[in-house]
Amino acid sequence: MxxxxxxxxxxxxxxxxxxxxxxxxxxxxxxxxxxxLFWLIFFGSLFQRAADIxxxxxxxxxxxxxxxxxxxxxxxxxxxGGVDLLFDKENGFLERMISTPIHRTSVIVSRYxxxxxxxxxxxxxxxxxxxxxxxxxxxxLPGLAMILALGMLFGIGLTAVSMALxxxxxxxxxxxxxxxxxxxxxxxxxxxxxxxxxxxxWMQALAMVNxxxxxxxxxxxxxxxxxxxxxxxxxxxxxxxxLFDAVCLYGGARxxxxxxx
Amino acid sequence: xxxxxxxxVSNLGKSYGSVTAIxxxxxxxxxxxxFGLLGPNGAGKSTTLxxxxxxxxxxxxxxxxxxxxxxxxxxTVRRLIGYVPQERAIDRFLTGREHLELLGNLYHLPRRELxxxxxxxxxxxxxxxxxxxxxxxYSGGMKRKLDIACGLLPNPRIVFLDEPTLGLDxxxxxxxxxxxxxxxxxxxxxxxxxxxxxxxxxxCDRLAILDGGVVRAIGSPMELKAGVGGDxxxxxxxxxxxxxxxxxxxGVMALPFVRDxxxxxxxxxxxxxxxxxxxxxxxxxxxxxxxRVEGIEYHRPRLDDVFVAHTGHAIxxxxxxxxxx
Numbered sequence: 001m002x003x004x005x006x007x008x009x010x011x012x013x014x015x016x017x018x019x020x021x022x023x024x025x026x027x028x029x030x031x032x033x034x035x036x037l038f039w040l041i042f043f044g045s046l047f048q049r050a051a052d053i054x055x056x057x058x059x060x061x062x063x064x065x066x067x068x069x070x071x072x073x074x075x076x077x078x079x080x081g082g083v084d085l086l087f088d089k090e091n092g093f094l095e096r097m098i099s100t101p102i103h104r105t106s107v108i109v110s111r112y113x114x115x116x117x118x119x120x121x122x123x124x125x126x127x128x129x130x131x132x133x134x135x136x137x138x139x140x141l142p143g144l145a146m147i148l149a150l151g152m153l154f155g156i157g158l159t160a161v162s163m164a165l166x167x168x169x170x171x172x173x174x175x176x177x178x179x180x181x182x183x184x185x186x187x188x189x190x191x192x193x194x195x196x197x198x199x200x201x202w203m204q205a206l207a208m209v210n211x212x213x214x215x216x217x218x219x220x221x222x223x224x225x226x227x228x229x230x231x232x233x234x235x236x237x238x239x240x241x242x243l244f245d246a247v248c249l250y251g252g253a254r255x256x257x258x259x260x261x
Numbered sequence: 262x263x264x265x266x267x268x269x270v271s272n273l274g275k276s277y278g279s280v281t282a283i284x285x286x287x288x289x290x291x292x293x294x295x296f297g298l299l300g301p302n303g304a305g306k307s308t309t310l311x312x313x314x315x316x317x318x319x320x321x322x323x324x325x326x327x328x329x330x331x332x333x334x335x336x337t338v339r340r341l342i343g344y345v346p347q348e349r350a351i352d353r354f355l356t357g358r359e360h361l362e363l364l365g366n367l368y369h370l371p372r373r374e375l376x377x378x379x380x381x382x383x384x385x386x387x388x389x390x391x392x393x394x395x396x397x398x399y400s401g402g403m404k405r406k407l408d409i410a411c412g413l414l415p416n417p418r419i420v421f422l423d424e425p426t427l428g429l430d431x432x433x434x435x436x437x438x439x440x441x442x443x444x445x446x447x448x449x450x451x452x453x454x455x456x457x458x459x460x461x462x463x464x465c466d467r468l469a470i471l472d473g474g475v476v477r478a479i480g481s482p483m484e485l486k487a488g489v490g491g492d493x494x495x496x497x498x499x500x501x502x503x504x505x506x507x508x509x510x511x512g513v514m515a516l517p518f519v520r521d522x523x524x525x526x527x528x529x530x531x532x533x534x535x536x537x538x539x540x541x542x543x544x545x546x547x548x549x550x551x552x553r554v555e556g557i558e559y560h561r562p563r564l565d566d567v568f569v570a571h572t573g574h575a576i577x578x579x580x581x582x583x584x585x586x
Contacts, residue, residue: 005369008366008369009366009367009369011366012362012363012366012367013363013367015363016352016355016359016363019354019355019359020352020354020355023354023395024354091349091350091351092346092347092349092350093350093351093352095311095316095346095350096344096346096350096364096411097367098316099314099315099316099339099342099344099346100339100364100367100368100415101336101339101340101367101368101369102367260316
């Protein structure tokens with residue numbers, strides 16, 4: 001296995017994901033548009049009046065929500081990251097791929113490249129929409145890079161969880177019920193929609209063990225306040241994400257090895 | 262182990278927890294032949310095939326493909342073989358050409374060589390006109406042709422096919438058989454699974470009959486049929502009662518040309534060496550016992566007889582027309 005072989009197979013596999021997405025126009029539009037349309041614009045406008053600006057400590061609800069929507073997008077993309085591999089496993093395409101002399105990791109790496117690229121693009125679009133609604137990035141371009149980096153780091157662990165599930169479940173029904181079970185509670189039991197201080201005590205406790213909360217708490221000051229306020233939160237988020245990714249990648253690697261050697 | 266075997270399988274076993282998929286499976290595939298793994302669903306055909314193509318590690322035993330061990334030299338084996346999975350293993354959003362391009366890159370073929378090879382293969386399986394349509398518009402037969410082209414892409418010396426004609430209409434089946442024979446003419450060794458007796462009979466040079474995870478018989482269809490011994494005579498008896506049938510069986514068994522006789526739900530199945538001599542004698546016995554013979558069916562041994570003789574039961578879903586189509 002030479003590096004050029006590895007590059008050749010990873011590139012070809014990644015192109016396959018891109019082609020699939022581009023052929024599913026309907027699904028592509030919904031994937032790209034859903035988070036900003038539904039969460040940012042609808043949810044943001046809907047709760048503008050209900051939100052207690054005092055408590056949020058930001059000029060309006062949408063600017064508060066934008067950071068949450070960025071991380072929610074990472075969450076949804078990450079958790080859905082294994083879906084295509086699940087279908088490949090079920091219809092035998094995965095077996096066809098691994099009967100060729102490829103390095104086993106190239107399937108995984110191609111999936112990561114694809115999911116991360118899509119997620120990055122979506123984050124940029126969401127921030128663009130937020131910008132149009134008057135949200136200015138307090139930390140400028142370096143802050144933008146940091147937001148992307150945090151999103152990627154969170155996405156790595158989530159995608160690993162999703163792929164591990166895809167390789168382990170017996171049927172895709174199980175997969176999607178688990179996904180539904182994970183996704184909404186992770187959103188509501190985090191600081192995505194309301195600050196922790198607005199939650200009842202038990203919810204706060206649950207939100208504190210949700211890694212998503214810590215990522216959002218770092219992204220939000222990067223967007224709204226500035227480096228000084230953001231730095232400690234960013235540092236904490238990086239540590240938590242390092243741990244989170246380590247655990248998820250370990251579990252993912254085990255599931256992967258069990259499934260396809 | 263014979264050094265010039267294309268594939269050598271020795272005492273292969275695979276179990277999942279307490280469930281045994283195959284055990285003690287041994288056979289040899291000769292270079293250039295079409296070797297069939299015949300058996301009903303769940304017999305262990307696919308398990309055996311998947312071990313040979315290195316995607317499933319065996320629990321016990323060894324298998325070598327062109328002299329390379331499938332577990333310790335998996336990467337070498339993967340470069341030497343082509344695999345044609347069941348038709349579902351197609352990405353409906355990719356075109357035929359894109360499938361071949363993707364696989365070509367997974368086999369690390371250089372770009373220029375890949376392009377000409379793809380054109381050649383599309384020509385070979387007669388899919389040139391549809392090459393740039395997405396696979397969801399393909400018929401079952403076209404998908405199968407694409408599968409075969411994919412299996413041939415690495416220019417393999419051995420091609421493995423999993424149920425190559427499952428669910429195809431009669432016309433497409435014949436086309437696929439033709440393609441498989443063409444591969445043999447090009448010197449490629451073929452290993453295929455099937456649960457169609459007629460396919461095994463007409464297409465395969467040699468067969469291993471699997472049932473319950475065990476090899477029950479190995480040989481060419483002709484050898485296997487000859488091994489059953491004698492032709493088959495089925496009597497349909499009216500007014501059958503167990504006692505009469507029993508006496509009829511005993512009477513028939515006593516005849517010199519008769520090898521075997523077993524009662525069925527409609528009468529009696531007899532295996533006899535020379536029916537022109539045995540048949541009158543059989544009818545004579547029936548007449549003496551006052552059995553009303555309503556029908557006589559006679560045929561040369563078929564692969565179904567071989568299957569029943571070795572497994573004790575009939576294979577299910579022999580022909581695509583009954584049941585599945």
